[in-house]
Amino acid sequence: MTTSPAQDAPSRDTSASFLGPVDLTGMDALFSAEEKQLALDVRALVDEVIRPNIADWYDRAVFPTEIVPELGRLGVLGMHLHGYGCAGRSAVEYGLAAQELEAGDSGLRTFVSVQGSLAMSAIHKHGSEEQKRQWLPRMAAGEAVGCFGLTEPGAGSDPASMTTTARQEPGGDWVLNGTKRWIGLATLADVAVIWAQTGEHGDGRGVRGFVVPTDTPGFSAEAIAQKLSMRASVQCEIRLDGVRLPADAILPADSALGLKGPFQCLNEARYGIIWGVMGAARDSFNAVLDYAHARTQFGTPLAAFQLTQAKLADMAVAINKGYLLAHQIGRTKDAHGTTPAMISTGKLDNCRVAIGIARDAREMLGGNGITLEHSPLRHANNLESVRTYEGTDEVHQLTIGRALTGIGAFTAAGVRP
Template sequence: MGHAGHAPQNASFLGPVDLTDLDGLFSDREKTTAMRVRGFVDEVIRPNIADWYDRAVFPAEIIPELGRLGVLGMHLEGHGCPGRSAVEYGLAAQELEAGDSGLRTFVSVQGSLAMTAIHRHGSEAQKREWLPRMATGEAVGCFGLTEPTAGSDPASMRTRARQEPGGDWVLTGSKRWIGLANLADVAIIWAQTGEHGDGRGIRGFVVPTDTPGFRAEVIDQKLSMRASVQCEIQLDQVRLPAEAVLPADSAIGLKGPFTCLNEARYGIIWGVMGAARDSFEAVLDYAATRTQFGTPLAGYQLTQAKLADMAVAINRGYLLAHQIGRVKDREPRALTPAMISTGKLDNCRVAIGIARDAREMLGGNGITLDHSPLRHANNLESVRTYEGTDEVHQLTIGRHLTGLGAFTAG
């Protein structure tokens, strides 16, 4: 998307929205990574996304291309993974989400959830079997935590894993809103192994999706994330060998899936800024060429005020993402849940507000797929909900501030 009429020749790689020299925060290597992903988005995603969204099609044919692009498990090292920095991954995520949230979500589910679970908590054999193929896109993974009756409260999950005398595990239950499950070769399934359902007995299992009793059904008739795929999984006496469990102590209890969720939330902090930036650029171009009452929309004070507020908010969001990314690269253990929640909460709020405002500024034309903001706004309704609702993140921050947990009604 060109902006020659808006920005000087040596403009920031982030385009005309960059009011605060964001460009200067990033190294040449980081900017090269972003521009490489942007080139892929411009060539492959932008020409097709309106059609994919309209027909509710996830373009599975681009999965190997994403592997060659180096964005699958981008932040992981070893076993064929790219091993890039957190900031590079963040920049890649925002470029992908500038194309569409659903396609960034694929990268997040594959890398931040399924691959991270195996990389952080898996055995050496599990890593060797799955990670190299997942990094190239040859194998697809999904992450089964959420259930029809357990979203924000995963400790109440009803999926059960029973170990039999011979060592085999048998899984029974269901999962809902599981991205990629119908395409996946392997599913990371979290199940309760304890008696009391308090979360302490939750374990993760590496489940090949061709295992008898595993079934994934696509959730249709969505108003959001239409170029993505989410499923309900049914687990009917799924029998697994003893070595299917994720063996690391770090995978015992809810800390196992939460480690992966925090990786996904980190990517969202950056990703939604791509959707916001794309919405801003769409309406900036439109305002320059759309004439009303003999004057381009860009020449009206109300338009300029709205554009100014959008740009300031986007700059703030990038600065927040950058700070969190640098902390993650410098000392991952310093990255607190409150920090992740701050970024996910505020950047999602900012992005969805900008997408909605941009749609409004496009007038009636804004409800068509000729323009991206309403598509972004619809997608962001999902992004704002998954990996923790606003309320979950508010309570995470509140617990950090007060030392008191307030997640239950009592």
């Protein structure tokens, strides 16, 4: 005898889950009360400050600098770092904060990522005690903003080919020359961590990081305009024209030698993206789920149509898998650390999933979906950038491929490790 699933297997009530109706697999139980409360605290800020204003900020291409002190008071700036005024929270807690921020807008999560996972992490991991004491407490409080200058106009996925140089003069001073592009927050920043070739070694091994106050003569930044993505955010081009720094401006730790220095920071930022994009996906899902109940066509709510339910089901399943992947990587990071292949697996697939969900949600909204009244197309446009920065799909595929085969194939000849 066959039975009807619709009659005999009623849906589980997911309203009690802090992740909302998308939580089909009981993910709420994976997190402690403290972890969930942190996520809800961040959500409260997003609901109060970001949601009422994000359409206007996005339309006018404005990043709201007034929220920076609020983020500092909330403790999300460098929140995974310990000491120096940082919150010292777990990787999972950082991930939960990231997904709540990106549910508001990718630009908001990007600010927290550039400030904490890139600029602050570089100083925390590789800096001198003086550099840490000078910058980290102010950055954690939102009193100072940082940026991270690695990418160049001709060196994106291949930072070893950067042309920015740092030359040490006989008296010990360093002189920096070059151009950096697609650098988040640079026009807002008080300090920049700049990576440059010192000429000591070839093939990226001579790359070193420098702590550069942005009021140093020769440092200039200009915002990149006319963007179709990340409009409520700031990406810039930096010009370094004979920027003179004292000898102690260099990041001194052995961990900062060569490209392993910036790559350690990039993996912190990539980790945050694994969670963050799931927030954008969840927000897109919630937007279209609400719309499907409210919108009536042919005398019937959209939610009652089989095709609508099929699409919602596919979205929800994909979001659950994305969160479970993020959770696994986060718990592993807290327990004993991650590998580059783990980070690349999460960044690659969760970005793919999130952008697909945002696009599908926009389609389900019909013509109304192209307006800023609804979030999915804004999320989809932002995710085009998120999918590209901190490593394109291809970079992450090759990172995973190297882990699987033991062969680095990052050049045409496949010889670079």
